[in-house]
Amino acid sequence: MNQLTKRSKNYSKWYNEIVVKSGLAEFSGVRGFMVIKPYGYSLWEIMKQKLDKMLKNTGHQNVYFPLLIPKSAFSKEKEHSEIFSEGCAVVTHSRLKKNKNELIIDPESRLQEELVIRPTSESIIWKTYKRWIQSYRDLPILLNQWGNALRWEMRTRLFLRTTEFLWQEGHTAHSTEKEAIKEAKKILNIYTDFSENFMAIPVLQGIKPYMDKFYGSEKTYCIEALMQDGKALQIGTSHFLGQNFSKAFDVQFTNSNGKKEYVWSTSWGVSTRLIGGLIMSHSDDKGLIIPPKIAPIQIVIIPIYKEKEKFGIINDMVKKIINLLEQERIRVKYDNRITFTPGWKFHEYEMKGVPIRISIGPNEIKNEKVEIFRRDTHEKIYISWINLNKLIPKLLNEIQKNIYQKALDRTNKLIIKSDNYEDFKQKINDNGGFIFAHWDGTKNTGNKIQEETEATIRCIPLSTEKEKGKCIYSGNPSFQRVVFSKSY
Amino acid sequence: MNQLTKRSKNYSKWYNEIVVKSGLAEFSGVRGFMVIKPYGYSLWEIMKQKLDKMLKNTGHQNVYFPLLIPKSAFSKEKEHSEIFSEGCAVVTHSRLKKNKNELIIDPESRLQEELVIRPTSESIIWKTYKRWIQSYRDLPILLNQWGNALRWEMRTRLFLRTTEFLWQEGHTAHSTEKEAIKEAKKILNIYTDFSENFMAIPVLQGIKPYMDKFYGSEKTYCIEALMQDGKALQIGTSHFLGQNFSKAFDVQFTNSNGKKEYVWSTSWGVSTRLIGGLIMSHSDDKGLIIPPKIAPIQIVIIPIYKEKEKFGIINDMVKKIINLLEQERIRVKYDNRITFTPGWKFHEYEMKGVPIRISIGPNEIKNEKVEIFRRDTHEKIYISWINLNKLIPKLLNEIQKNIYQKALDRTNKLIIKSDNYEDFKQKINDNGGFIFAHWDGTKNTGNKIQEETEATIRCIPLSTEKEKGKCIYSGNPSFQRVVFSKSY
Numbered sequence: 001m002n003q004l005t006k007r008s009k010n011y012s013k014w015y016n017e018i019v020v021k022s023g024l025a026e027f028s029g030v031r032g033f034m035v036i037k038p039y040g041y042s043l044w045e046i047m048k049q050k051l052d053k054m055l056k057n058t059g060h061q062n063v064y065f066p067l068l069i070p071k072s073a074f075s076k077e078k079e080h081s082e083i084f085s086e087g088c089a090v091v092t093h094s095r096l097k098k099n100k101n102e103l104i105i106d107p108e109s110r111l112q113e114e115l116v117i118r119p120t121s122e123s124i125i126w127k128t129y130k131r132w133i134q135s136y137r138d139l140p141i142l143l144n145q146w147g148n149a150l151r152w153e154m155r156t157r158l159f160l161r162t163t164e165f166l167w168q169e170g171h172t173a174h175s176t177e178k179e180a181i182k183e184a185k186k187i188l189n190i191y192t193d194f195s196e197n198f199m200a201i202p203v204l205q206g207i208k209p210y211m212d213k214f215y216g217s218e219k220t221y222c223i224e225a226l227m228q229d230g231k232a233l234q235i236g237t238s239h240f241l242g243q244n245f246s247k248a249f250d251v252q253f254t255n256s257n258g259k260k261e262y263v264w265s266t267s268w269g270v271s272t273r274l275i276g277g278l279i280m281s282h283s284d285d286k287g288l289i290i291p292p293k294i295a296p297i298q299i300v301i302i303p304i305y306k307e308k309e310k311f312g313i314i315n316d317m318v319k320k321i322i323n324l325l326e327q328e329r330i331r332v333k334y335d336n337r338i339t340f341t342p343g344w345k346f347h348e349y350e351m352k353g354v355p356i357r358i359s360i361g362p363n364e365i366k367n368e369k370v371e372i373f374r375r376d377t378h379e380k381i382y383i384s385w386i387n388l389n390k391l392i393p394k395l396l397n398e399i400q401k402n403i404y405q406k407a408l409d410r411t412n413k414l415i416i417k418s419d420n421y422e423d424f425k426q427k428i429n430d431n432g433g434f435i436f437a438h439w440d441g442t443k444n445t446g447n448k449i450q451e452e453t454e455a456t457i458r459c460i461p462l463s464t465e466k467e468k469g470k471c472i473y474s475g476n477p478s479f480q481r482v483v484f485s486k487s488y
Numbered sequence: 489m490n491q492l493t494k495r496s497k498n499y500s501k502w503y504n505e506i507v508v509k510s511g512l513a514e515f516s517g518v519r520g521f522m523v524i525k526p527y528g529y530s531l532w533e534i535m536k537q538k539l540d541k542m543l544k545n546t547g548h549q550n551v552y553f554p555l556l557i558p559k560s561a562f563s564k565e566k567e568h569s570e571i572f573s574e575g576c577a578v579v580t581h582s583r584l585k586k587n588k589n590e591l592i593i594d595p596e597s598r599l600q601e602e603l604v605i606r607p608t609s610e611s612i613i614w615k616t617y618k619r620w621i622q623s624y625r626d627l628p629i630l631l632n633q634w635g636n637a638l639r640w641e642m643r644t645r646l647f648l649r650t651t652e653f654l655w656q657e658g659h660t661a662h663s664t665e666k667e668a669i670k671e672a673k674k675i676l677n678i679y680t681d682f683s684e685n686f687m688a689i690p691v692l693q694g695i696k697p698y699m700d701k702f703y704g705s706e707k708t709y710c711i712e713a714l715m716q717d718g719k720a721l722q723i724g725t726s727h728f729l730g731q732n733f734s735k736a737f738d739v740q741f742t743n744s745n746g747k748k749e750y751v752w753s754t755s756w757g758v759s760t761r762l763i764g765g766l767i768m769s770h771s772d773d774k775g776l777i778i779p780p781k782i783a784p785i786q787i788v789i790i791p792i793y794k795e796k797e798k799f800g801i802i803n804d805m806v807k808k809i810i811n812l813l814e815q816e817r818i819r820v821k822y823d824n825r826i827t828f829t830p831g832w833k834f835h836e837y838e839m840k841g842v843p844i845r846i847s848i849g850p851n852e853i854k855n856e857k858v859e860i861f862r863r864d865t866h867e868k869i870y871i872s873w874i875n876l877n878k879l880i881p882k883l884l885n886e887i888q889k890n891i892y893q894k895a896l897d898r899t900n901k902l903i904i905k906s907d908n909y910e911d912f913k914q915k916i917n918d919n920g921g922f923i924f925a926h927w928d929g930t931k932n933t934g935n936k937i938q939e940e941t942e943a944t945i946r947c948i949p950l951s952t953e954k955e956k957g958k959c960i961y962s963g964n965p966s967f968q969r970v971v972f973s974k975s976y
Contacts, residue, residue, distance in 0.1 A: 028553065029616070035554070038631065041551050042550065061529075061530070062529045063523070064532075066516045067521075072591075081586070084584040085585075087583050088584065089582060090584065091579050091580075092581065094577060096604070102563060115518070117555070127517045128523055
């Protein structure tokens with residue numbers, strides 16, 4: 001059988017293997033680009049569908065802006081143009097031509113101005129908002145885009161860091177600062193709800209320290225989650241952009257008193273990176289564990305038989321069961337392939353993290369019972385098939401809660417305080433975790449701590465209270481603890 | 489009021505205006521690229537959802553392949569690489585850097601091999617299929633991708649021809665020729681069903697003449713529709729690719745007898761171009777007409793009141809109506825903005841092509857009746873609001889049928905035969921249409937007719953019978969009529 005490297009042995013190798021062996025994704029022939037396979041894409045589709053509904057219910061509409069952005073548009077917001085230090089894809093020509101058996105660039109097709117594949121769309125969108133916004137009546141604008149984006153990455157990992165990624169990016173425009181900040185926080189709460197209640201990933205809400213905020217923003221709100229290896233992963237960000245983009249693109253509106261003002265704005269996004277977080281939050285040495293609410297397959301049914309004549313009887317019973325379950329809107333798969341053994345299939349769907357497996361053989365038929373296997377706890381139970389439509393939705397809920405609770409317990413154990421640097425270093429190295437410690441607020445201290453421990457300031461948490469203390473590194477005064485962690 | 493240019497006066501201008509004034513899309517600041525606005529995107533979302541369901545019901549799964557394709561991959565299938573004669577976007581560098589106040593290309597970031605933004609994904613997908621396919625057990629592979637693609641276009645028109653477009657592209661692999669041809673035809677039937685029964689656009693099924701087939705294919709099946717100005721629009725294509733790509737990428741499988749064979753394949757797609765076809769099929773001088781099955785808003789409710797105190801009573805009644813309609817899964821919008829007059833709103837939703845408008849004022853409240861306006865026929869009827877939940881679904885069906893029937897009648901009138909060239913030229917110039925005529929099968933004749941009349945061979949229809957005749961141009965023998973038309 002196709003076993004995974006154990007997490008305890010090599011966490012990073014375990015991760016790379018599980019992505020490929022569960023059929024979520026693989027690297028393509030193009031460096032840094034991945035192929036999202038059918039199972040991985042169906043997971044993304046369900047996640048999209050759930051989050052999209054939450055965004056639409058709060059008044060957001062979807063749109064589509066161009067993939068390519070003129071270089072000059074990026075220069076407008078000075079700080080934002082720094083995004084290119086991270087790398088991007090520059091389009092310079094619009095034609096290839098044949099040269100013997102080869103294709104070469106047609107030099108005559110050089111573009112007058114280079115175009116860049118969007119690393120994020122603020123600059124193209126604000127070019128357009130200038131046309132759309134004149135009066136306070138045109139505000140707010142609450143738009144969202146599902147699409148691809150590209151940032152050149154040197155070290156790539158499937159889902160966690162790929163040159164091209166899929167995501168949603170929201171871009172809103174408001175008439176007041178207060179309303180824009182409220183929007184940025186509202187989105188942070190939506191992301192939190194989505195992460196905790198659908199993906200079963202507990203998160204910490206916070207604000208990025210000033211040196212790590214998004215280029216072009218005033219404040220970056222974020223949610224951070226703790227992976228099984230004690231490292232943090234940034235799940236999503238929501239930026240309050242102030243008037244930076246409206247000033248850069250000269251977007252003013254006439255307020256209700258007839259005066260001109262610059263527009264206030266936000267932007268926010270989550271990406272296919274979420275899938276990396278999902279994997280690292282819940283999965284085990286046997287494969288993925290996917291929370292039922294977003295599982296592409298919630299239940300797999302596997303027939304167990306030796307004699308072929310039994311197959312027909314099993315099929316009939318399964319049909320009835322599928323019918324019962326689909327009435328409850330449960331996503332069921334019946335794997336009746338004869339080219340694979342039941343044992344192979346058991347292994348396969350454990351690897352794929354299907355929450356419930358039902359197996360049905362001659363004994364089950366005789367007793368009118370089925371065997372139910374829970375992926376999260378490895379428990380087996382036997383129940384009468386006639387009760388399945390009542391029991392299964394309850395069980396799926398229970399599994400969803402259990403997966404979340406397990407992640408929450410694990411996270412809570414690693415939410416720790418530290419008040420001296422030696423203790424801090426010890427804790428970071430032992431088990432990692434979110435370490436709440438005092439920081440003097442300087443970039444220099446942040447850099448030093450990172451150099452010496454690999455830990456960075458993940459965020460200034462939104463929920464904790466002010467507390468006077470001394471910076472664990474410099475001993476200088478501090479007014480609030482911040483959260484340190486090693487991270488992805 | 490914001491009137492449209494009349495179709496009879498300037499059809500092309502009417503089209504450009506209607507796209508913008510109805511809020512579907514507009515050109516962005518980037519040449520040839522459009523912004524799909526919320527109303528246009530919600531239309532595309534519904535179309536996607538319906539077609540996606542049809543594709544999934546026939547066993548297709550969604551995936552995601554890289555946006556960028558190495559230049560060398562395109563050279564593999566010789567004919568396919570011709571696709572670049574049409575223009576493409578070539579990525580040559582991976583970084584910009586600051587130079588004073590400007591961003592310039594970082595010359596050190598020159599890529600070893602140029603990457604091309606996908607004009608279509610056969611070459612990257614077949615690179616991957618080589619890894620996935622070993623045995624007949626791995627076949628068929630039935631994959632589809634929703635995404636963006638890019639072909640450099642010199643003359644662009646919103647939706648009809650844009651440099652970047654959104655689409656779905658299917659890519660399937662099969663063990664036999666027969667199965668691959670069956671798949672290509674199955675998809676053509678799905679596209680036909682979608683076009684006729686959802687978009688209400690009657691189509692003609694055919695095969696492209698050999699000189700117009702897709703680069704790299706053996707046969708291109710297509711559906712063609714007739715617009716209101718008598719010109720044809722290609723709605724969708726489904727290609728039988730033979731073994732061209734499996735040979736180019738060396739993808740062989742072991743058949744059930746243990747022998748190696750090259751894989752057979754298909755590819756197929758429809759794009760945001762469909763929206764252009766939708767507009768030109770049904771809309772009138774007052775704006776869009778959208779068939780109910782794909783209308784983002786199926787019903788708009790508009791309150792009519794002079795005294796403010798009446799507003800509350802109207803709101804209460806509308807709430808009840810919305811509740812009734814949403815139980816029937818009808819997409820309703822209540823436009824209760826006080827910043828716009830009822831007259832402005834009537835005009836606005838006629839422009840947006842909302843199938844049914846309901847208006848409610850004090851008289852309607854008193855009589856417990858509402859005024860219903862049908863966008864397709866401009867009829868007004870008054871009915872008791874208590875019957876709305878029964879009547880509205882029926883009315884939406886009737887509107888759907890009526891829109892289709894109108895397009896069908898219009899199309900049928902312009903399906904004409906011609907047996908001599910003078911008559912042919914006259915007909916093409918008078919009203920356009922699908923002209924069934926004999927052709928000698930040579931590219932040269934096709935070109936001459938195009939030069940002299942602007943008409944091209946749209947397809948060799950699938951449904952008509954063999955019929956001996958003489959080419960209208962050369963007089964040489966022919967065995968079947970083909971379909972000529974001017975086209976988009």
